[in-house]
Amino acid sequence: MINCIIIDDEPLAVKLLENHISKIDSLKLVATAKNAIEAYQILQTKPVDLMFLDIEMPNLNGIEFLKSLHQKPKTIFTTAYREFAIEGFELEAVDYILKPITFERFFKSVERVLRNISYNEQVEDFIIVKSNGLNRKIILSDLLYFESQGNDVKIILENEEKIVTKNKITDLENSLADKGFVRIHRSFLINSKYVTAFNNNEIILNKYNLPVGRSHKKEFEDFVAKFSASRLL
Incomplete structure (x- = not known):
């Protein structure tokens, strides 16, 4: 409108x-x-x-x-x-x-x-992150997940490229909440587009198995409910 x-x-x-x-x-x-x-x-x-x-x-x-x-x-x-x-x-x-x-x-x-x-x-959504002195443009649809590592965040792309940037995973979670990204663990923020399987303890994105953290069960359960309701056959 x-x-x-x-x-x-x-x-x-x-x-x-x-x-x-x-x-x-x-x-x-x-x-x-x-x-x-x-x-x-x-x-x-x-x-x-x-x-x-x-x-x-x-x-x-x-x-x-x-x-x-x-x-x-x-x-x-x-x-x-x-x-x-x-x-x-x-x-x-x-x-x-x-x-x-x-x-x-x-x-x-x-x-x-x-x-x-x-x-x-x-026009595809993207983020800009600083890595190795360069500002990197990353298309969100190419991004599998973020992994927090101390004061850094590792970004894993679909093509298996890995990019390390100074960032806080909580800030990324807040800015990407309406873009299909789900926090499943204190260390992991995933792109729900790439979820291929899951149970109560882990989620599989392509070939990566990631744990579901106890403190993020609610976010995970909300995701599962939404995922199942829209795709259950």
């Missing part, structure tokens, strides 16, 4: 955009604003992914407003004037639509946003 805001001082233009937005399930209109000041206040309190931003507005025009923002949502300029087009694109706007805005032209512009988000979602 893409949260949208319409920023325009023309009621008819706002009404038309509201109607266009209502026809696309993946768009959600969270607010409208008549000027830049009102829009700025909304942006401080509501999550906004996409702005439909008029250029000709009182006090602060749309281009000046976008320039003033530190965090810039994706922006589609809406205007009756062609002369701002170059400056609009220099601000990396998604599109620049001339009024009156037909649904066909509106959809074409929004489709660019949807396509861009779809591409970004396909």
Whole structure:
């Protein structure tokens, strides 16, 4: 779902955009604003992914407003004037639509946003760790497990490469909790994607047998329940 805001001082233009937005399930209109000041206040309190931003507005025009923002949502300029087009694109706007805005032209512009988000979602998650003086990029889907070794953490990859980094396994556990990684032992954090077998005392990832620690039985049991419920035949 893409949260949208319409920023325009023309009621008819706002009404038309509201109607266009209502026809696309993946768009959600969270607010409208008549000027830049009102829009700025909304942006401080509501999550906004996409702005439909008029250029000709009182006090602060749309281009000046976008320039003033530190965090810039994706922006589609809406205007009756062609002369701002170059400056609009220099601000990396998604599109620049001339009024009156037909649904066909509106959809074409929004489709660019949807396509861009779809591409970004396909980019694989990764972490950066420092090892032997280098910053190493590690794709999470290639990672089997982490093993705590004193002040270091050893990273074991699917291709059997091993990387040692200065880190705390607890910090890694907290940052990767929603990425399919499960703490099974004070020394082991595993990628559940690679679990091939398990019992009450150990888990097998590919060819590696890892122990289940007594203090992490709860995390392990939660994992087993979820694993079994979604895959039991």
